[in-house]
Amino acid sequence: MIDLEAVRSLRTVAREGSVSAAAATLGFTPSAVSQQIKRLERETGVALLERVGRGVALTDAGTQLVVGSTPILAELERLRADLQASAPGDGTVSGEVRIAAFSTVVRGLLAPLLADLGRTHPDLRLLVRESEPWETVALIASGQRDLGIAHQWGGVALAIPDNVVVTPLFTDVADIVLHRDHPLADLDALHPRDLADEAWVATFETTICRQWLRRLFDGVSNAPRVVYESMEFENHLELARTGAVVALVPRLGRAALGPDLVAIPTIDPASTRDVVAVHRRSQGDSPALRATLTALRERGATLGD
Numbered sequence: 001m002i003d004l005e006a007v008r009s010l011r012t013v014a015r016e017g018s019v020s021a022a023a024a025t026l027g028f029t030p031s032a033v034s035q036q037i038k039r040l041e042r043e044t045g046v047a048l049l050e051r052v053g054r055g056v057a058l059t060d061a062g063t064q065l066v067v068g069s070t071p072i073l074a075e076l077e078r079l080r081a082d083l084q085a086s087a088p089g090d091g092t093v094s095g096e097v098r099i100a101a102f103s104t105v106v107r108g109l110l111a112p113l114l115a116d117l118g119r120t121h122p123d124l125r126l127l128v129r130e131s132e133p134w135e136t137v138a139l140i141a142s143g144q145r146d147l148g149i150a151h152q153w154g155g156v157a158l159a160i161p162d163n164v165v166v167t168p169l170f171t172d173v174a175d176i177v178l179h180r181d182h183p184l185a186d187l188d189a190l191h192p193r194d195l196a197d198e199a200w201v202a203t204f205e206t207t208i209c210r211q212w213l214r215r216l217f218d219g220v221s222n223a224p225r226v227v228y229e230s231m232e233f234e235n236h237l238e239l240a241r242t243g244a245v246v247a248l249v250p251r252l253g254r255a256a257l258g259p260d261l262v263a264i265p266t267i268d269p270a271s272t273r274d275v276v277a278v279h280r281r282s283q284g285d286s287p288a289l290r291a292t293l294t295a296l297r298e299r300g301a302t303l304g305d
Helices: 004-016 019-026 030-044 060-086 103-120 133-141 208-216 233-241 287-300
Strands: 049-052 055-058 095-101 124-130 147-153 164-179 199-202 225-229 246-250 261-265 272-280
Touching: 004 019, 004 030, 004 055, 004 060, 019 030, 030 060, 055 060, 095 103, 095 133, 095 287, 103 124, 103 147, 103 287, 124 287, 133 147, 133 164, 133 272, 147 208, 147 287, 164 233, 164 287, 199 208, 199 233, 208 246, 233 246, 233 261, 272 287
Parallel strands: 095 124, 095 147, 199 225, 199 246
Antiparallel strands: 049 055, 147 272, 164 246, 164 261, 164 272
């Protein structure tokens, strides 16, 4: 009989490109993942992975197993959710929900929510991992996480696979943060052309936040001029505090600016991002997931613009 947990590990190895990366994602040791794959190869009688450079890739047989197991794993997940939903009981919500979310929503929404859910549903376990929106969607679609929180900036698209359901939560606003002595600090709103000559601190080039910053300056030549890169918005605030750069910082989870910084919204376009929850369709009837999603929606209704 094929070990479905080992199949899940194989799927993760295929996605991450190496056993060590898959182990880190799954929370196992590399040795444990390797043993799972070797056991799966013994059970099937075929090689499932092959060495490619410093990583590994699926063999044809491995690809066939991963593709063929996808609907089976989804059906088992749906069956488990149905059984949990129909089980008699006193309304107690229990189980584990693995969450993937971006850093500012962890600070601004999840941190207080985890405490509230712990009191309301003491038998519910929530495991949180930080990830960028594109990675979050991939983790949900592949079954490595159960519930994701992602954001979509303006016209920067976030591709959603067919097996993933999107639930809107709230809209977050980002402001231009600059030193109080800056010549633009007294304005009520800023147009991108007002900022054409500024030096910036921004997130890395591969992030959706950076893509939006570039989109913000469509039609404005040679902007934005990014001189510092950091994934932490708290660092952006500290760098803006020096007066050397300006930053685009979301309001969600933002630390207090203090007396030496001001935050000004952008116009034409406005800098907003839609915060959404994502989960697999096959988990829609899971009481644990439903309870967590309901709490997210209720909390989200108190946030945003």
